[in-house]
Structure formats: structure tokens, C-alpha cells
Amino acid sequence: EVQLVESGGGLVQPGGSLRLSCAASGFTFSTYWMTWVRQASGKGLEWVANINHDGSRRNYAGSVKGRFTISRDNAKKSLNLQMNSLGAEDTAMYYCVRVQYIDEGFDYWGQGTLVTVSS
Amino acid sequence: QSVLTQPPSVSAAPGQKVTISCSGSSSNIGRNHVSWYQHLPGTAPKLLIYENNKRPSGIPADRFSASKSGTSATLGITGLQTGDEADYYCVTWDTSLSAGVFGGGTKLTVL
Numbered sequence: 448e449v450q451l452v453e454s455g456g457g458l459v460q461p462g463g464s465l466r467l468s469c470a471a472s473g474f475t476f477s478t479y480w481m482t483w484v485r486q487a488s489g490k491g492l493e494w495v496a497n498i499n500h501d502g503s504r505r506n507y508a509g510s511v512k513g514r515f516t517i518s519r520d521n522a523k524k525s526l527n528l529q530m531n532s533l534g535a536e537d538t539a540m541y542y543c544v545r546v547q548y549i550d551e552g553f554d555y556w557g558q559g560t561l562v563t564v565s566s
Numbered sequence: 567q568s569v570l571t572q573p574p575s576v577s578a579a580p581g582q583k584v585t586i587s588c589s590g591s592s593s594n595i596g597r598n599h600v601s602w603y604q605h606l607p608g609t610a611p612k613l614l615i616y617e618n619n620k621r622p623s624g625i626p627a628d629r630f631s632a633s634k635s636g637t638s639a640t641l642g643i644t645g646l647q648t649g650d651e652a653d654y655y656c657v658t659w660d661t662s663l664s665a666g667v668f669g670g671g672t673k674l675t676v677l
Contacts, residue, residue: 482666484668491568491653491655491668491669491670491671492603492605492611492655492657492668492671493668494657494665494666494667494668497666506664506665506666507665508665508666509663509665542610542611547616548599548601548616548617548620549598549599549616549617550598550599550600550601550617550658550659550666551601551657551658551659551666552599552601552613552616552617553601553603553611553613553657554613554616554622556610556611557610558610559610
């Protein structure tokens with residue numbers, strides 16, 4: 448059974464940093480692109496970043512470019528998101544998502560981890 | 567403002583049909599595949615359609631369909647049920663942005 452379990456969310460002050468992780472199981476992690484998607488309360492889904500199979504290609508939304516870094520450890524079957532210079536606009540539920548189909552066709556989602564940026 | 571434009575809300579009676587549009591541009595829908603998701607509060611989004619018009623296993627063909635023409639895509643849901651009340655999102659890749667892009671979401675109400 449495919450499972451994606453996010454962790455690392457929590458309360459952080461503006462300007463602070465946080466590192467999210469996603470533990471993958473039930474599939475060959477190293478053969479899939481992976482994506483982070485977030486949703487602020489009362490808002491729609493927002494694509495954040497993705498990474499290819501071996502971590503050599505990474506893409507970011509304009510809203511997080513230069514502040515967030517996506518990475519992966521295929522040996523540990525882990526997806527990560529290092530978030531720096533956090534602002535209130537980054538407060539959201541963050542989902543780890545598996546890309547199965549062309550052009551961001553996601554077939555499995557984690558349950559999410561909540562990030563709250565507040566003083 | 568979302569790169570992909572969806573109507574904020576649609577509604578229809580039980581048993582009826584509804585369509586949800588997703589409008590983009592030549593750098594996203596015009597050249598890439600579109601996926602559609604159903605999102606119920608408190609749950610993870612569910613894939614309904616991938617690669618413009620394909621359904622994953624378990625998504626009934628007689629109820630959910632989708633198409634793409636030019637820079638727009640459309641999701642159709644027939645035989646509406648109260649259980650279909652949810653937010654629906656389109657998503658694709660934007661070649662100019664080198665990023666994924668979601669529509670703003672459409673809230674479906676089954677009256």
C-alpha cells in the first residue's frame with residue numbers, strides 16, 4: 448500500500464525556518480517525481496515545488512523561489528522541503544504528493560502537515 | 567490570482583449534469599496535459615482525470631468526463647449526488663513558468 452506521511456510542521460515565527468519531511472512507503476520511491484502542494488485555510492490548492500527521480504531537476508513556484516529548497520533521499524525514501532524566511536503567507540497545510548502522470552497528474556497524497564507562521 | 571481560471575462556484579440539482587471550466591493559456595493548457603481533482607474538506611484531494619480525459623481505476627466513466635480544446639479544459643459530472651459536493655481543481659504544467667499551476671477551484675453545490 449502506498450503511503451506518504453508528512454512531518455515537521457508546527458508554529459514558527461516570521462522570518463524563521465522549518466524543514467518538512469515526507470516518508471514514502473509501498474512503492475519504488477526512486478522512480479517517481481514528487482511534488483509539494485499547499486493549501487492555506489479557506490484558499491485553494493497551490494503548487495509549491497517538484498523534484499525529479501534522482502534530485503537533479505527541481506522546480507519552484509515563484510512565491511517560494513529562493514526561500515524554499517526541495518530535496519530527496521532515495522536511500523531513506525524521504526522527500527524534504529527546507530523553508531526559510533517564512534512569512535504569514537506561508538501558513539498552510541503542506542501535502543507531499545506522488546506524480547504518476549504527465550504534467551503533474553498526482554495519484555497519491557499524504558494527509559498533510561500544518562505550518563503556522565505567527566509571532 | 568490563479569494562472570488557470572475556474573468559476574468560483576457551480577450548482578445543479580441531484581441527477582442533473584454540471585460542467586466546470588478551466589481556462590489557461592498557450593504556455594500551460596495549450597501545450598500540456600490537464601488533471602482534475604475532487605477535494606472534500608478534511609481529506610486528501612482525489613484524482614478524477616489525468617492526461618486531459620483519462621480516468622483512474624475506480625472513477626466511473628458514466629459520471630465523470632473531461633475534455634480539452636485549445637487553451638481551455640472542461641470537467642463534466644453527470645447524475646449528480648449530494649456526495650459530489652466538493653471543491654474541484656484543474657492543474658497542469660506551465661512551460662513558461664517551469665512550474666505546476668492550479669486553478670482557483672470551483673465549489674460544487676448539489677441543490
